[in-house]
Each structure stands twice: as C-alpha cells, then as structure tokens.
Amino acid sequence: MNWRICIKQFEEYLKLEKSLSKHSVEAYVRDVRKLVEFMDSKGLQVAPEDMKPTILRDFLEWVHELGMTAHSQARTLSGIRAFYKFLIMEDMMQTDPTDTIEAPKLDRKLPDTLAFHEIEELLAAIDLSTPEGTRNRAMLETLYSSGLRVSELLDLRISNLYEDAGFLKIAGKGEKERLVPIGRDALKHIKLYREGIRCHLNIKKGHEDILFLNRRGAKMSRVMVFTIIKELALKAGIQKTVSPHTFRHSFATHLIEGGADLRAVQEMLGHESITTTEIYTHLDRDYLKQVIKDFHPRS
Secondary structure: OOHHHHHHHHHHHHHHOOOOOHHHHHHHHHHHHHHHHHHHHHOOOOOHHHOOHHHHHHHHHHHHHOOOOHHHHHHHHHHHHHHHHHHHHOOOOOOOOOOOOOOOOOOOOOOOOOOHHHHHHHHHOOOOOOHHHHHHHHHHHHHHHHOOOHHHHHOOEHHHEEOOOOEEEEEOHHHOEEEEEOOHHHHHHHHHHHHHOHHHOOOOOOOOOEOOEOOOOOEOOHHHHHHHHHHHHHHHOOOOOOOHHHHHHHHHHHHHHOOOOHHHHHHHHOOOOHHHHHHHHOOOHHHHHHHHHHHOOOO
C-alpha cells in the first residue's frame, strides 16, 4: 500500500462517511502525515501495512523531544489509531499496530471559569451606545445563556432561533443537532440587536440567515470574538485569561453548582460522553465544607 493513496482514502472516508468538519478532517490527516514525516527523517521505508509498534513508540518519543505536549501527543496518537481502524475496516490489513501503544498520561486540568459577578462586570463593560456594543451584548448573553462553542455561536441562524419556545437549534460537532434553552435576557438583547442594528446592515449574499454579523454584513470570525472578549475583560479589570470558551465553562459550572442534573448539562453542551461533562462537577472546598456543615447530622 502507498501512504499517499491510503491517506487520501482516509480523508474521503472522514469527509463523506463520518461527516466530520473541515477542521477535524485536517487534524486527523495532519496526525498521519506527521508519522510519515518522522519515517522520512529517519530514512525508514515502511508501508502502512508493515507498521510496527516499536516505530510508533519511537515516533512518540520523537514528537516529545520536539516539544509536543502530552495532550498533543495523545491527540496525534488518536488520529493515527483512527487511520489504522479505517484500514482494518476496509480489509487493507488484519492487525492494528496501535493496539499495544499507550497514550501519554494526562493531568486533568480544570477549565477556567468566571464567577457570576465577574460575568456581570464583563457584560457591564460593554458600551451599548454603539452598534457593535449592542451586538456584542447579545452575543455574550447568548454564549453564557446557552453554553455554546464559539463556532456554534458564529454559525447560529435566525431560522434556528425559536423565541416563543425559548430554544436554539444548534449544529454541533459532526453536524449533530441539539436543542438548547436560551434565557429571557439573551432573547431580549438579541431582539434589540436585530431590530435596532442588524436590520440596517447591507447584508452580503449567503449571510442573510446568519444571526451575528460584522459591520460589513458578513459572518464574524473567531478571532474577532476572541478579541472582543479579551478587550472587555481588560476593561472590566478581570485578571483571568478569558475567552469565548470561558463562558461555556462558566455556564456548565454554574448549572452544576446550582444542582442541575449532570445528564441534562451533558445534553445542553452536546458532549458525546458524560465523562467529558464530569469535569464541571468540581466545586470549591468552602462550598463542600458548607454542605457538610449544613446537612451532615454529626457535623
């Protein structure tokens, strides 16, 4: 088998059969190409079907020496595993050389969150006297109200906004759709933005149904949203590193701390596995001590 042909077939499989996003497909393909790059650098002439676990271990050691983090190493190994599972599924080979390879041990890092008063301070820092400010308030209210990923926020369509029911229809990772509740405050600011700002824009063709637009009437970029939030955090005097994902983390953490059911939060976040959602079950020690003090009969 030829690496170039196998990688091309793998790419088509990810696009057509798995329906992965463009970014996900590129990431998987990049993982496999990095393995090929390693073999080229070592002068190894090994076909995909002749891959050995020893070569894969040497590859992981190589990327580690290049400075790749444990998380990135695990992600790369995951991409290579997917590649070999595809080859086996297509009957191109019989055994999986990644079976005996262990991923690097990962420290489970808790995501940064904002306290509710910090969310309010950041929102209060928005200048609502400007068109951009009205839009930005609507965007950030939506992020915090519904726990969206930044890509989901930017792809949000007016036709998927069900104001009467108080729900958004979201196309998440792998184009999986889910319904997510949206709060009254977010809906109020969306209405102000649509009726006072968006309706006056010269909207570009193909962007008519996109909810949040830049001043030129086109879909906003990820970088633009990151910049808006970073500048607002600075203005509000918040010392933490704040990004669009911080609003998602805060949404989930505040729900869990308020007693929300873990599976309900999983559904709203669009997590495939509940173990991903469990990271939000961290509660500060003072809160846990207070629970014991208030409710334990022997406290």
